[in-house]
Amino acid sequence: MIERVLILEDIRQSREFLAAIVARILNAPEIAKEATLRGAEHACGRYRFDLALVDLSLPDGDGTTLLRKLTAEQPDCICVVTTVMATDSTIVGALAAGAQGYLLKSDPEQLLEHHLRLLMDGVPPLSPQIARRIMQHFQLTGPTHEATSTLTKRETEVLRLIARGLRVAEAAEALGLAESTVITHIKAVYRKLEISNRAEAALHASRLGLLSGDSAD
Amino acid sequence: MAFLTALVALRQPYLDLPPGAVPVQVADIPLTETDLIQEPDQLGNYDVIRAFHARQDVLADALRVDPVTVTYRLDSVEHTETLSPHNRHMGDLPFAFWFQIGVGMVSLCIGGWVLGLRREDWGARMFALTALMVPVFTMPAAIYSTRQIAIDGDLFRLLSSLNGVGALAFGVALIGLFSQYPKPLFRPRWLLIPAAIYGAVAVMHILQSGPDNAVGFGTLSQMALALVLGVVQWILSRREPLNRAGLRWFILISLLGCSLFIGLSAAPVILGLSEDGLIPQGYAFAFFNIMHIGLALGVLRYKVFNLDRWSYYIWLWLSGMVLILVLDVVLIRLLQSQPWVSLGAALLIAGFVYFPLRQLLLRLLMQRRSATLSGRMAQIVNCALAPSQREQADRWDVLLNDIYQPLAPPERCVDPVDAPRLAESGLSLLIPGVDGLDPRRLRYAQKGRRLFTPSDLEVAANLVQMHDLAAESRHSYERGVILERDRISRDIHDNIGAQLLSALHSPEPQRKDDLLRDSLNDLRAIINDGFQAEYALGPVLADLRTETTRRLEAGDVRCSWTGPDLPDGEDGPVLPFELINGLRSILREAVSNVLRHANARHTDIAISLGAQSIDLRVADDGCGLPVIGQIGNGTSNIAERAAALDGQAMIGRRSGTAIGTQVTVTLPIRLMTLPKVAE
Numbered sequence: 001m002i003e004r005v006l007i008l009e010d011i012r013q014s015r016e017f018l019a020a021i022v023a024r025i026l027n028a029p030e031i032a033k034e035a036t037l038r039g040a041e042h043a044c045g046r047y048r049f050d051l052a053l054v055d056l057s058l059p060d061g062d063g064t065t066l067l068r069k070l071t072a073e074q075p076d077c078i079c080v081v082t083t084v085m086a087t088d089s090t091i092v093g094a095l096a097a098g099a100q101g102y103l104l105k106s107d108p109e110q111l112l113e114h115h116l117r118l119l120m121d122g123v124p125p126l127s128p129q130i131a132r133r134i135m136q137h138f139q140l141t142g143p144t145h146e147a148t149s150t151l152t153k154r155e156t157e158v159l160r161l162i163a164r165g166l167r168v169a170e171a172a173e174a175l176g177l178a179e180s181t182v183i184t185h186i187k188a189v190y191r192k193l194e195i196s197n198r199a200e201a202a203l204h205a206s207r208l209g210l211l212s213g214d215s216a217d
Numbered sequence: 218m219a220f221l222t223a224l225v226a227l228r229q230p231y232l233d234l235p236p237g238a239v240p241v242q243v244a245d246i247p248l249t250e251t252d253l254i255q256e257p258d259q260l261g262n263y264d265v266i267r268a269f270h271a272r273q274d275v276l277a278d279a280l281r282v283d284p285v286t287v288t289y290r291l292d293s294v295e296h297t298e299t300l301s302p303h304n305r306h307m308g309d310l311p312f313a314f315w316f317q318i319g320v321g322m323v324s325l326c327i328g329g330w331v332l333g334l335r336r337e338d339w340g341a342r343m344f345a346l347t348a349l350m351v352p353v354f355t356m357p358a359a360i361y362s363t364r365q366i367a368i369d370g371d372l373f374r375l376l377s378s379l380n381g382v383g384a385l386a387f388g389v390a391l392i393g394l395f396s397q398y399p400k401p402l403f404r405p406r407w408l409l410i411p412a413a414i415y416g417a418v419a420v421m422h423i424l425q426s427g428p429d430n431a432v433g434f435g436t437l438s439q440m441a442l443a444l445v446l447g448v449v450q451w452i453l454s455r456r457e458p459l460n461r462a463g464l465r466w467f468i469l470i471s472l473l474g475c476s477l478f479i480g481l482s483a484a485p486v487i488l489g490l491s492e493d494g495l496i497p498q499g500y501a502f503a504f505f506n507i508m509h510i511g512l513a514l515g516v517l518r519y520k521v522f523n524l525d526r527w528s529y530y531i532w533l534w535l536s537g538m539v540l541i542l543v544l545d546v547v548l549i550r551l552l553q554s555q556p557w558v559s560l561g562a563a564l565l566i567a568g569f570v571y572f573p574l575r576q577l578l579l580r581l582l583m584q585r586r587s588a589t590l591s592g593r594m595a596q597i598v599n600c601a602l603a604p605s606q607r608e609q610a611d612r613w614d615v616l617l618n619d620i621y622q623p624l625a626p627p628e629r630c631v632d633p634v635d636a637p638r639l640a641e642s643g644l645s646l647l648i649p650g651v652d653g654l655d656p657r658r659l660r661y662a663q664k665g666r667r668l669f670t671p672s673d674l675e676v677a678a679n680l681v682q683m684h685d686l687a688a689e690s691r692h693s694y695e696r697g698v699i700l701e702r703d704r705i706s707r708d709i710h711d712n713i714g715a716q717l718l719s720a721l722h723s724p725e726p727q728r729k730d731d732l733l734r735d736s737l738n739d740l741r742a743i744i745n746d747g748f749q750a751e752y753a754l755g756p757v758l759a760d761l762r763t764e765t766t767r768r769l770e771a772g773d774v775r776c777s778w779t780g781p782d783l784p785d786g787e788d789g790p791v792l793p794f795e796l797i798n799g800l801r802s803i804l805r806e807a808v809s810n811v812l813r814h815a816n817a818r819h820t821d822i823a824i825s826l827g828a829q830s831i832d833l834r835v836a837d838d839g840c841g842l843p844v845i846g847q848i849g850n851g852t853s854n855i856a857e858r859a860a861a862l863d864g865q866a867m868i869g870r871r872s873g874t875a876i877g878t879q880v881t882v883t884l885p886i887r888l889m890t891l892p893k894v895a896e
Contacts, residue, residue, distance in 0.1 A: 111768065
């Protein structure tokens with residue numbers, strides 16, 4: 001049950017627009033509307049949120065910072081990136097930082113609602129562009145990580161089909177799988193993205209000697 | 218003078234001995250080795266010399282008796298013959314005679330030439346004096362040293378005196394030369410002091426009194442004195458590279474001439490190291506010619522900067538020679554063995570010790586002294602890529618300064634310089650202007666320690682070339698940036714601008730929103746991929762498929778999509794941005810029409826790729842077109858778009874069914890490049 005929602009968005013009209021959609025779909029929960037990263041971080045310190053819509057480029061910083069904070073401190077909160085101009089790689093970066101999905105604010109209201117509903121039902125969105133970018137990401141970083149952060153054959157196939165413009169249902173049909181199985185694969189891809197991101201961070205940290213104390217224990 | 222010498226020589230007695238014969242006895246007088254000595258000064262003691270002259274007198278008298286019995290040794294066999302002596306003929310005079318005459322003549326000519334060119338210069342005057350004195354000692358020596366057996370004792374004494382006086386005068390002139398060149402160390406009148414001292418020595422020599430070997434020690438001390446003066450000049454020319462370069466050449470060539478003569482011919486005898494000089498004195502005189510030719514070049518400052526480079530090599534070569542000689546002398550002393558064996562040993566040691574040493578010296582000297590570009594690449598590129606011309610000028614100056622280390626910072630040169638060149642006899646180097654900078658003039662290479670040389674020119678030419686290359690690539694990069702910027706602004710104007718404008722002027726609010734959304738989508742595409750001139754069809758269609766199906770789904774319209782058959786893993790043909798953009802706009806417009814007007818439940822979208830064109834078909838099962846003639850805004854947009862791309866658009870009833878609308882668009886493919894294979 002979604003009771004408290006955080007909306008971090010610096011443009012007032014967009015903030016109200018998103019708040020209206022959230023209020024309509026989720027049956028008027030409590031909505032905290034923040035225009036700055038600092039305000040949102042402050043709010044996170046005071047409340048526990050069930051859903052957070054986070055814009056990435058903010059006047060006082062990067063929304064990814066908040067995504068990391070929320071993933072670490074409120075792991076039950078569903079984090080969604082709302083963007084209009086963010087590059088694909090920024091979105092993948094946000095997904096790797098713990099976001100469960102993303103919405104394009106330029107989409108028609110109807111489409112936005114549709115996507116948000118899917119998201120709440122546990123179906124992560126995945127556009128061809130993002131799928132391509134994720135494939136690139138794993139191609140570039142894959143070989144250096146352990147099995148938990150590399151994609152399986154099925155996951156790669158799902159990604160490839162999505163990248164060619166197929167919807168989840170179409171991909172499922174093409175692979176002879178159930179739609180729910182394809183969704184599970186997509187979720188697994190998301191998770192591995194996050195794991196690979198953490199693994200990379202850990203790798204960097206150990207390279208910098210930040211984890212040397214741990215290994216000595 | 219030469220004529221007179223030859224005349225005197227021809228009046229001396231001569232016997233028709235076979236070539237190579239060594240006379241052993243004339244009449245009843247047995248000849249000693251001393252009687253046949255070339256240079257009696259080498260006998261040292263005046264008493265011995267006087268005795269020698271007396272013997273020459275006796276022998277000369279004996280040779281005037283006709284006929285005379287002569288015993289000579291030829292190939293270790295003694296023959297005795299009775300011959301009639303006669304005066305020498307021209308043909309009887311040996312090569313050594315003419316050689317010494319020649320040496321004298323050459324010196325005389327050079328002396329006259331230099332004096333003629335620089336009459337007022339005391340250095341040149343002294344130089345001419347040294348040259349004048351050479352025939353004074355070579356020509357008399359030519360007569361007595363090439364005598365067959367004996368000449369008249371008094372004549373011998375006269376010639377010997379002349380020779381001694383000439384040699385001493387030569388030494389005085391040499392001292393004078395180094396006291397006046399390149400800078401006068403004192404007034405020329407003070408030269409009267411050495412002239413008086415060595416004049417006294419000459420008088421003693423003529424009178425055959427005083428210490429032994431006066432002339433020999435006299436010339437040795439003159440050489441030493443000239444050398445000291447040379448060193449003084451050297452020190453004084455510390456900050457005057459031109460003088461120093463001239464002097465380096467000067468001292469070198471004088472030392473070379475005089476010391477080779479003294480070292481190879483005179484010194485071994487005077488110092489009692491050997492009976493004869495290593496080279497016959499007559500030939501050794503030629504060393505003075507080497508000296509004079511070299512000095513003439515130096516005095517005239519004829520391309521001193523060119524000589525400067527060579528003088529280093531010659532210095533090194535000379536020091537090698539000296540080392541060999543010293544070793545030789547030491548070995549003679551130590552081993553008391555055959556001179557040629559010890560010379561061989563000396564050469565051997567020189568090979569093992571000297572040549573590696575020389576190589577080291579050469580590297581040290583040449584590397585330190587010559588400018589080089591190695592390790593300067595980063596600096597050159599930095600200079601060429603300087604953000605402003607002022608900065609570039611500063612970096613250029615620093616670069617030139619680092620490479621050549623001129624005494625003063627590089628000056629800007631007003632006159633145009635086409636290629637690097639030397640000026641002021643190598644005192645300055647002119648560097649042509651690069652990349653719009655002024656030409657530069659560098660003065661006094663290596664803090665004034667050397668002159669600019671042709672190798673500096675080569676370095677400068679390379680430097681200019683490298684800088685130009687770097688600057689050229691910077692310019693083409695800048696041109697590329699400007700072209701790219703122009704293209705981006707044109708694209709923004711043509712696409713985003715046009716879309717926003719049509720949104721602004723569109724009366725329907727829904728269409729306004731669509732156009733604004735499209736603009737945002739296009740902007741995001743630009744941010745993601747940059748303004749590319751070309752796009753691969755595959756990814757574009759994938760994105761379009763998702764976008765379209767989502768839109769239709771959101772409007773409760775089912776959609777079936779048939780794309781072109783692109784090989785798996787390939788991105789399809791690469792198409793120009795205009796075509797891709799047109800295709801996208803037309804599809805969006807067609808889908809908007811379906812959603813807005815058709816009231817359809819299903820839409821078929823088919824995109825196929827032909828060899829010459831892209832075909833798009835959007836067919837719905839909606840209510841069909843309104844009454845003919847009432848074509849909506851959207852459909853005329855599609856027609857306009859297609860027409861702009863030289864394509865065709867057909868909007869009509871769906872074929873094969875009673876209901877629905879069908880939009881068919883054919884866009885010709887131009888500027889298609891080879892398909893890009895995905896990684």
